[in-house]
Amino acid sequence: MVECPVCGAEIEVGELELHQIIECPVCGVELEVVGLDPVVLEEVPEVEEDWGE
Amino acid sequence: MVECPVCGAEIEVGELELHQIIECPVCGVELEVVGLDPVVLEEVPEVEEDWGE
Amino acid sequence: MRVVKIGGAVLDRLEEFDGILEGDIITHGGSDYVDELSRRLGIEVKRLKSPSGVEFRYTPKEVLEIYLMAIMKANKRIVSLLQSRGINAIGLSGLDLGLIKAERKKLVKAIINGKKVAIRDDYSGIIREINVKVLRELSKVGVPVIAPIAMSEAYEPLNIDGDKLAHAIALSLKADELVFLTDTAFLADGEIVEKIKVNEMEEFLPFAKGGMKRKLLMAKKSVESGVKKVIIQGLNGRTVIE
Amino acid sequence: MRVVKIGGAVLDRLEEFDGILEGDIITHGGSDYVDELSRRLGIEVKRLKSPSGVEFRYTPKEVLEIYLMAIMKANKRIVSLLQSRGINAIGLSGLDLGLIKAERKKLVKAIINGKKVAIRDDYSGIIREINVKVLRELSKVGVPVIAPIAMSEAYEPLNIDGDKLAHAIALSLKADELVFLTDTAFLADGEIVEKIKVNEMEEFLPFAKGGMKRKLLMAKKSVESGVKKVIIQGLNGRTVIE
Numbered sequence A, B: 001m002v003e004c005p006v007c008g009a010e011i012e013v014g015e016l017e018l019h020q021i022i023e024c025p026v027c028g029v030e031l032e033v034v035g036l037d038p039v040v041l042e043e044v045p046e047v048e049e050d051w052g053e
Numbered sequence C, D: 001m002r003v004v005k006i007g008g009a010v011l012d013r014l015e016e017f018d019g020i021l022e023g024d025i026i027t028h029g030g031s032d033y034v035d036e037l038s039r040r041l042g043i044e045v046k047r048l049k050s051p052s053g054v055e056f057r058y059t060p061k062e063v064l065e066i067y068l069m070a071i072m073k074a075n076k077r078i079v080s081l082l083q084s085r086g087i088n089a090i091g092l093s094g095l096d097l098g099l100i101k102a103e104r105k106k107l108v109k110a111i112i113n114g115k116k117v118a119i120r121d122d123y124s125g126i127i128r129e130i131n132v133k134v135l136r137e138l139s140k141v142g143v144p145v146i147a148p149i150a151m152s153e154a155y156e157p158l159n160i161d162g163d164k165l166a167h168a169i170a171l172s173l174k175a176d177e178l179v180f181l182t183d184t185a186f187l188a189d190g191e192i193v194e195k196i197k198v199n200e201m202e203e204f205l206p207f208a209k210g211g212m213k214r215k216l217l218m219a220k221k222s223v224e225s226g227v228k229k230v231i232i233q234g235l236n237g238r239t240v241i242e
Helices: C007-018 C030-041 C061-083 C132-141 C164-174 C198-207 C209-223 D010-017 D031-040 D062-083 D132-141 D162-170 D198-207 D210-226
Strands: A021-023 A032-033 A042-044 B022-024 B030-035 B040-043 C002-006 C025-028 C047-049 C055-057 C090-091 C100-104 C109-114 C116-119 C124-131 C143-146 C148-152 C157-159 C178-182 C229-232 C235-239 D001-005 D025-028 D047-049 D056-057 D091-092 D100-104 D110-111 D114-120 D127-131 D141-144 D149-151 D157-159 D176-181 D230-233 D237-241
Touching: A021 C116, A042 D025, B022 C061, B022 D114, B030 C025, B030 C229, C002 C007, C002 C100, C002 C164, C007 C061, C025 C061, C025 C164, C030 C061, C061 C143, C061 C148, C061 D010, C061 D062, C090 C132, C100 C148, C116 D210, C124 C164, C132 C143, C132 D132, C143 D176, C148 C235, C157 D176, C164 C178, C164 C209, C178 C209, C198 C209, C209 C229, C209 D132, C235 D025, D001 D010, D001 D162, D010 D031, D010 D062, D025 D062, D025 D162, D025 D176, D062 D091, D062 D149, D062 D157, D091 D132, D127 D157, D127 D162, D162 D210, D176 D210, D198 D210, D210 D237
Parallel strands: C002 C025, C002 C178, C025 C143, C090 C143, C178 C229, D001 D025, D001 D176, D025 D141, D091 D141, D100 D149, D176 D230
Antiparallel strands: A021 A032, A032 A042, B022 B030, B030 B040, C047 C055, C100 C124, C109 C116, C148 C157, C229 C235, D047 D056, D100 D127, D110 D114, D149 D157, D230 D237
């Protein structure tokens, strides 16, 4: 279990990868895995979509 | 033996490569091997020297 | 004022287009060249999908260098062809005179093997500013041929989308005509659609996908923003959007 | 008017040169980049020797493409650095606006394995014309950074020598100063020679070889043709030729 840094809810997490993005099931915010052992989550800002060649 | 296309002299030639340049021992002109079996020689013009990177 | 975008797919077939190449400002793509050079250098071409389904080239620094070289090869190939037709082309990137400023996407969300991930080392950009004044000055000297390379806040090259660049230039220069040169016009049920009124666009979108769909949406936005006519000129015919 | 030529050897060390980079017109080399890209693509770098002993890069079409990509990478690296220092650089090749016209050497004589051979598929060129009018116009818009790529009679790119390009530009624009940025100033017996009067040049030539010797000879020709001062600016000091 990991704590959501935004709403504090306890989140059930399976196997994670560094930089993986998960959604907090309680407050719905997107969280990025910025650390493993222990798992550290950080809120991910909204991003504007646009692309190169 | 091959004939010099410029002065007509008979030139003793050993093993040649395509595009090789030889000098006519009689008239001193530079000749390019433009054909093998049979050997074909052609006069090679003077060239200005200059180079790239 | 006519802006022409030469698609990567027709870079090696430009001889088959005649007068259409005469634009006041030309931009181009070149992703096929980038893929080819990457392959030759043994570097994997990674195309990722954004959460909203748009495909894009993952462009870390190592790929950015390949991108720049391959795109400049495309740029000079176009300049060389135009010069041979008596068109006084001047090939430029967005770095030159700071022509195209873009913001590096410091965070990109992508779907990799079904998982959503955050990517922070991508060197693609969102176009923020076209130096219109300089572009107008340059078009008095010759025909600018602008490569899809922008300048970041850190003065570094960035990968930007060729279609979006053409659209941004057409809008900022208030072009009358925006032409997309590509392999095929827009087809619906195998038939070339020769004309689309902007307000009818929604009916045609279901027939398009990928790059063509994006071009049609962009054409709509261009016409709604003042461009009189957008032409999707293929080797097999054309589609005009007004 | 100052013309600066950035040598290939210092392309990745430009940060170590401060004000000297401020030229009105900049040209550059890049053969290290060409060698690196050739190696990465598994294409053999062939340097041939002319009958008079000058070494040159054999540049058939396949190498020309690599040459162009690697040299344009060098070009945009310089533009990016100058932009980051607030210098409004515009990177160009000789194809752009037909800035540099050269004649392709349709016949090159070289020594290969001791045999003299004729080479007919080399894409190096002899500089024939610099478009001075356009270059002056461009230097009003920004600082031109010219790549050693010329345009042939067939509007194709050609490999030309960066030093010779700098020399040709300095003469045609009647520059006051021509600066060669390279790794080392001219050394004689391990000591930097800080100043050479043009009429004393013959005494110093025996101490120089290869690229340095060619630079000294070119410096002499430049000063004799009206350039007031030629500087060979190394990372370790400078040699001034007047």
